Each structure stands twice: as C-alpha cells, then as structure tokens.
Amino acid sequence: MSTPTESLPEPAGPAGPPGLAEPGPAGSGLPAPGLAADRPRHLALRPGTWLTWAVLAFFLLNLAGVIASVLLNSFGSRWFDSWLPGGWTSHWYTDAWKEFSLGHVLGVTLEVTLLVVAISLALGVPAAYALARRDFPGKKALNLLFILPILVPPIAYGIPLATMLYKVHLAGTLTGVILANLVPSIPFVVFTMTPFIEQIDPRIEAAARVCGARTHTVLGRILGPLLLPGMLAAGILVLVRTFGMFELTFLTSGPSSQTLVVTLFSAVNSAGIRSTQSIDAMAVVYTGSMAVLLLIALRFVNPTQLVARSAD
Amino acid sequence: MTAATTTTPPTAPPRLALRHRLAERGVDRTLLLVLPGALALIALFCYPFLYGLQLSFQPTAGGVFGAYRSFFSDPFSRKSIWATFSLAIPASVINVGVSIPISYRMRRDFRGKRIMLAVLVVPITLGTVLTAEGILEFFGPAGWFNRTLHLLGLAASPMKLTMNYTGVLLSLIISGFPFAYLLTHSYLSGIHPSLEKAAATLGAGWWQRFRYVTLPLLLPGLLTTFSLTFVMAFAVFPSALMVGDPDGRTHVISIEAYEAALERFDYAQGCADAMIMTVLMLAVIGALAAARSRMYRGATGGKG
Numbered sequence: 001m002s003t004p005t006e007s008l009p010e011p012a013g014p015a016g017p018p019g020l021a022e023p024g025p026a027g028s029g030l031p032a033p034g035l036a037a038d039r040p041r042h043l044a045l046r047p048g049t050w051l052t053w054a055v056l057a058f059f060l061l062n063l064a065g066v067i068a069s070v071l072l073n074s075f076g077s078r079w080f081d082s083w084l085p086g087g088w089t090s091h092w093y094t095d096a097w098k099e100f101s102l103g104h105v106l107g108v109t110l111e112v113t114l115l116v117v118a119i120s121l122a123l124g125v126p127a128a129y130a131l132a133r134r135d136f137p138g139k140k141a142l143n144l145l146f147i148l149p150i151l152v153p154p155i156a157y158g159i160p161l162a163t164m165l166y167k168v169h170l171a172g173t174l175t176g177v178i179l180a181n182l183v184p185s186i187p188f189v190v191f192t193m194t195p196f197i198e199q200i201d202p203r204i205e206a207a208a209r210v211c212g213a214r215t216h217t218v219l220g221r222i223l224g225p226l227l228l229p230g231m232l233a234a235g236i237l238v239l240v241r242t243f244g245m246f247e248l249t250f251l252t253s254g255p256s257s258q259t260l261v262v263t264l265f266s267a268v269n270s271a272g273i274r275s276t277q278s279i280d281a282m283a284v285v286y287t288g289s290m291a292v293l294l295l296i297a298l299r300f301v302n303p304t305q306l307v308a309r310s311a312d
Numbered sequence: 313m314t315a316a317t318t319t320t321p322p323t324a325p326p327r328l329a330l331r332h333r334l335a336e337r338g339v340d341r342t343l344l345l346v347l348p349g350a351l352a353l354i355a356l357f358c359y360p361f362l363y364g365l366q367l368s369f370q371p372t373a374g375g376v377f378g379a380y381r382s383f384f385s386d387p388f389s390r391k392s393i394w395a396t397f398s399l400a401i402p403a404s405v406i407n408v409g410v411s412i413p414i415s416y417r418m419r420r421d422f423r424g425k426r427i428m429l430a431v432l433v434v435p436i437t438l439g440t441v442l443t444a445e446g447i448l449e450f451f452g453p454a455g456w457f458n459r460t461l462h463l464l465g466l467a468a469s470p471m472k473l474t475m476n477y478t479g480v481l482l483s484l485i486i487s488g489f490p491f492a493y494l495l496t497h498s499y500l501s502g503i504h505p506s507l508e509k510a511a512a513t514l515g516a517g518w519w520q521r522f523r524y525v526t527l528p529l530l531l532p533g534l535l536t537t538f539s540l541t542f543v544m545a546f547a548v549f550p551s552a553l554m555v556g557d558p559d560g561r562t563h564v565i566s567i568e569a570y571e572a573a574l575e576r577f578d579y580a581q582g583c584a585d586a587m588i589m590t591v592l593m594l595a596v597i598g599a600l601a602a603a604r605s606r607m608y609r610g611a612t613g614g615k616g
Contacts, residue, residue, distance in 0.1 A: 048413070048518075049417060051413075052413045052414055052416075052417050053417070055410065055413075055414075056414055059410075059489070060431065062450070062457070063434075063435060063486060065446075065450045065455075065456050065457065066443065066446030066447060066449075066450045066451075066486065067438070067442070067446060068450075069445075069446050069449035069450040069455065069456065070442055070445050070446045070449060073445075073449055080454070081454050083456070083459065122348075123348045123349040123352050124349055126345035126346070126348065126349065127345060127346045127348070127349030127350065129342075129345055130342050130343050130344075130345040130346040131346065133342060134338045134339075134340075134342055134343060135338045136337060136338035136339050136343060137337060137338075137339070139338075142346060142350060145350060145353055145354070145357075145358070146349075146350075146353065148357065149353065149357050150543075151539075151543060151593070151594070151597055152590050152593060152594070153543060153546055153547030153566065153589060153590075153593060154547060155547055155549055155566040155569060155570065155586065155589070156547075156566075156569070156586045156587075156589040156590045156593065157357060157360065157361055157364075157586070157590070158586075159364065159569055159570070159573045159574075159582050159583060159585075159586040160360040160361055160363055160364025160365075160367070160583050160586060161356065161357075161360040161364075162573070162574070163360075163363070163364060163367065163573065163579045163582070163583060164359070164360045164363050164364075179356055180356075182352060182356060183353070183356050183357050186349050186352060186353060187353070190349065244439055246440060246549075246550055247547070247549055247550075251570075251574065261439060261440075261441070264439070264441040265440070265441055265550055265554075268441055268444070268445070268554055269553065269554075276445070279441070279445065280442075280445055282441075283439065283441045283442035283445055284442070286439050286441065286442065287437055287438055287439055287442050290437040290438075290439060291434070291437040293437075294433070294436065294437050298430075298433070
C-alpha cells in the first residue's frame with residue numbers, strides 16, 4: 001500500500017460485459033463469464049496490509065470470544081469470576097427444551113417459514129417475471145411498491161400492520177404471523193429472481209412458441225427448469241430471513257404462535273426467573289439451526305453474486 | 313402467456329388494434345402476473361400503512377395532530393430521534409468504512425480466501441439474542457475482554473462496555489459488518505483491476521489510484537451499501553433493549569413506538585411514532601439516493 005509499484009493481479013482474460021446497467025441492490029446484469037483469477041498470489045505484507053489484517057484479526061478474535069462465551073456458558077455448571085466455568089454439564093439443553101417447550105416452538109417456526117417461502121415464491125416469481133420482461137407505463141410505481149417494504153424498517157410498518165391485524169382478530173394467530181412475514185418476503189423474492197429471469201433469453205420461449213408449444217408446456221418444460229435454480233436460491237434466502245425475522249413476528253404473534261427468535265427474546269426479557277445458561281443453550285440451538293440453513297443456502301447461492309453478478 | 317396475443321386469431325379488427333397499441337407499450341396479458349404479488353403488498357403493506365396514518369390523526373386527546381405534538385413536546389420521546397441517529401450513523405460509517413480496505417485486500421486470490429469469506433459470513437447466523445448474550449458475557453465486567461485488559465495491565469478497573477451505548481454499537485457492528493462487507497466486496501469485485509493498472513502505468517501512486525480511479529467507481533455501490541446498513545441500524549430494537557440502556561441513551565425511536573403501541577396500547581400514538589420513523593428513514597434514503605444519482609454511472613466496469 002506504500003509503493004506505487006504495488007502489483008495488481010493481471011487481468012486473466014477479457015472482462016465480463018462491463019455495462020451492468022441497472023443500479024440497485026438486486027443488480028440485474030447478466031452473469032459475466034467467470035473471470036477466474038487463476039494465479040493464486042501470496043499476500044504482500046506492506047504496512048497498510050498489516051493494519052487491515054490486524055483490524056480484521058482483532059474483530060474476529062472478539063467475535064470468537066463472544067461466541068465462545070455463550071457456548072461455554074451453555075455447557076458450564078456455574079461460571080462466576082474465573083476464566084472458565086466451574087464444571088461441565090449438558091443439562092441446560094434438556095432444561096431449555098422442557099422449560100420453553102422447544103418442540104412446539106420449533107414446529108411453529110417450521111410451519112411459519114415453510115408457508116412463507118411457498119406463498120412468497122408463488123406470488124413473487126410471476127411478478128418478477130412480468131417486471132423483468134415488460135416495460136410498461138407505471139412500472140416505476142410498481143417497482144416502488146416492491147422496494148418500499150425492504151427500505152422501511154419492519155417496526156415502522158409492523159405497528160400499523162399489527163394494529164390492523166388486532167382489529168380483524170388475526171393478531172396472535174399463525175395466519176397473522178405468516179401474513180406479516182410475507183410483507184418483506186415477496187419483494188425479496190422479486191429482487192432475487194429478477195436477475196435470474198433476465199439471463200434467460202426470451203428467444204428460447206419464442207422458439208418454443210413457434211414450434212407450437214402451449215403456455216403450460218412453455219411453463220413446465222422451458223421456463224420451469226430454467227427458473228428452478230433461481231427459485232431455489234430465493235426460497236432458501238427467504239427461509240433464512242423468515243427464520244431470523246424478529247420484529248414482525250414479535251409484533252404479531254401470540255403465546256401459541258411464537259417462533260424461536262421471539263421465544264428467545266421473551267426469555268431474555270423476562271429474565272430473573274430464567275437461568276442465563278438455559279437461555280444461552282437455546283441461543284446456541286437457534287444459531288446452530290441458522291448456521292445449517294445458511295450453509296445449505298451457500299451451496300446454492302454465491303452471496304456476492306446476489307448484489308452484482310460479476311467476475312469474481 | 314407471453315405470446316398469447318400473437319397466437320390468438322384476430323376476431324374483431326378494432327379490438328385487435330387497441331390490443332396491439334397496448335402491447336406496443338408493453339401492456340399485455342403477461343402483466344396480469346404482477347397482480348397477485350402487487351395486491352398482496354397493497355393489502356398487507358399499503359393498506360395498513362394508510363390505516364395507521366389515519367389512526368395517527370385520531371388520538372384520544374389533543375386534536376388532529378395531538379399524537380405528533382405529544383411526541384415532539386415530550387423531551388424524552390424527542391430525544392429518541394437523536395439516540396437513533398447517534399447509533400445508526402456511527403455504526404454504518406464504521407461498517408462501510410472498515411469493509412473497504414478489507415474487501416480491497418480480499419480482491420486478490422490467496423490461499424484460504426474461501427475460508428475467510430465463510431468466517432466473515434458466520435456472524436449473520438448469530439441472531440440478536442446470541443450476540444446480545446455474548447456481548448454481555450464477553451465484554452461484561454467479569455468477561456474475557458476485561459480480564460485480558462487487566463492481565464495486560466491496560467486497565468485498572470473493568471471498562472463498562474455493556475448496558476450502555478457502547479454495547480449497542482458493538483452489537484450493531486457484529487451484526488452489520490458481515491452484511492456491509494458482502495455488499496462492498498461484490499461492488500468492488502465489479503471494478504476491473506486493469507483500470508488501476510493503467511493508472512499505475514501512468515505513474516499514479518496508490519492514493520491517487522484509489523482517489524481518482526477506484527473510489528469514483530465504487531462510490532455509488534458504497535452509497536447503496538450505506539443505505540442498507542443504515543436501514544438495519546436505524547431499526548435497531550432487540551439489542552437496544554438487551555445490551556443497551558433502554559431508558560436512557562439507547563432509548564431509540566423503535567422502542568418509543570413499541571412502548572406506545574404494545575405496552576400502553578395507545579395505538580394512535582404508536583402509529584404516529586411509526587410514521588415519524590418512516591419519514592426520517594425515507595428522508596435519509598432519499599438524500600442518499602439523490603447524491604447517488606449525481607454520480608458517475610458508466611460502463612467502464614463501475615457498478616452503478
């Protein structure tokens with residue numbers, strides 16, 4: 001970082017199509033052909049580089065400490081004023097399972113997330129298709145309708161939404177929770193799907209038409225298979241998001257319709273009667289399931305491609 | 313569905329003409345596909361929002377603007393705006409600022425890059441509760457952080473890092489940094505290194521290359537990242553309650569709105585607070601979007 005001759009990686013071939021025109025968080029360019037920087041390089045250690053890595057290492061060290069504290073505490077029998085807990089036990093997990101009826105909570109969480117994924121895909125994918133393929137008067141307004149729920153904080157629209165749901169007696173029910181979670185999920189599906197749809201050449205559909213395929217044949221044998229990877233990606237991401245969505249579920253759920261995140265938060269907030277260890281145990285369960293979900297998601301989606309599909 | 317208009321045989325010429333004219337402007341049956349999604353959002357987002365808006369003008373006392381007046385006349389609630397901004401702005405500046413040099417380094421290929429990416433993504437899975445509990449235990453008075461400081465002789469008495477402003481800021485950095493990093497990384501990887509190489513050939517130092525080549529191309533993407541990170545930090549709610557000082561410096565506007573609506577059951581006041589929150593949020597996003605639209609948006613590998 002200090003000398004002007006600091007070498008940059010050689011471009012390993014022509015760049016992908018550079019004009020990824022549309023701005024916006026979802027990006028929308030065609031995926032550039034993989035520009036593999038195929039020569040791994042050693043790290044050049046200059047002062048700036050050292051500083052960067054030092055800051056990163058400090059961050060990661062503290063992060064590891066944060067995670068390890070919770071993990072150790074959830075397995076420790078008691079831990080007051082020492083470096084490590086006094087003894088080891090796993091009974092906080094069984095305690096948490098019974099105390100918070102985690103079986104029921106996990107069932108509710110599963111039901112909510114799967115239904116939200118299914119409904120938001122069913123509503124979002126067709127909308128994304130029409131938005132990606134057509135240019136029409138009023139498209140900007142429609143785009144705004146789809147982007148606002150992502151930009152407005154969940155609490156801000158969650159409170160009016162919860163108030164309305166209370167009025168129609170849906171608050172506190174599973175239906176209310178699912179309806180509330182659909183609000184950010186549908187736009188999310190739309191924005192994740194748009195680049196996937198844009199990369200499918202419309203001429204493929206036209207060709208199928210010319211050969212006499214009917215709409216349902218085009219859908220089932222041309223578009224469906226081509227869109228499946230995108231739908232899988234969007235579905236998994238919505239799953240992860242809904243699993244971790246706190247605010248909306250918190251505002252609209254009742255005692256029997258709480259998801260895992262909300263149960264966890266309520267447990268912390270009504271602390272005093274609960275032991276921190278069983279809360280920590282439950283938090284570990286939450287993070288474990290979230291990590292598994294994310295690992296599955298990462299197998300199908302490259303996180304950096306979601307924003308800008310580019311040569312990486 | 314796409315070509316339905318072309319496959320149906322024409323029945324009545326004038327109708328066909330209208331259809332054709334509409335189709336030329338992009339209006340055909342494909343557009344019906346937007347309807348279910350759009351209607352769902354209108355019913356679940358727009359309608360409740362308007363409902364909340366009209367409810368906010370019907371407080372139990374104080375006339376039409378009573379709820380808004382009571383928000384701005386009560387210093388405790390008024391200060392929640394300041395509390396929110398004083399958390400959200402530093403958090404997003406730190407998250408975006410730190411992710412620039414790190415993604416700059418991560419742009420090259422080196423051994424262990426995939427593992428590094430995975431490690432940086434992990435905090436997304438933590439969830440607010442584990443982050444909050446971890447911060448309370450790790451940065452707490454008897455936690456490892458203060459113990460290490462004590463061991464190294466850097467601090468005589470434990471530093472107070474939890475149940476206050478610092479605690480919430482820490483939790484915002486832990487949850488927001490991976491997100492900001494992922495976005496910055498992908499925007500930066502869209503800028504082709506040959507541009508900088510060209511500048512280097514012409515004798516530009518690293519600062520000149522960054523200042524005049526990379527930064528202008530990266531800035532629009534950075535502003536998007538900043539907006540999204542800001543949205544996340546602005547809406548901070550659970551961590552402000554758990555690791556913060558919810559009755560004092562971290563009494564953020566979402567706590568204010570939540571307490572009004574679901575603890576005091578004053579829905580009019582809660583909706584008014586939510587509207588104030590939305591307006592503030594949209595004002596910031598609008599200002600950032602306006603700044604962004606003035607920037608370079610070209611086709612030289614800069615992601616606009």
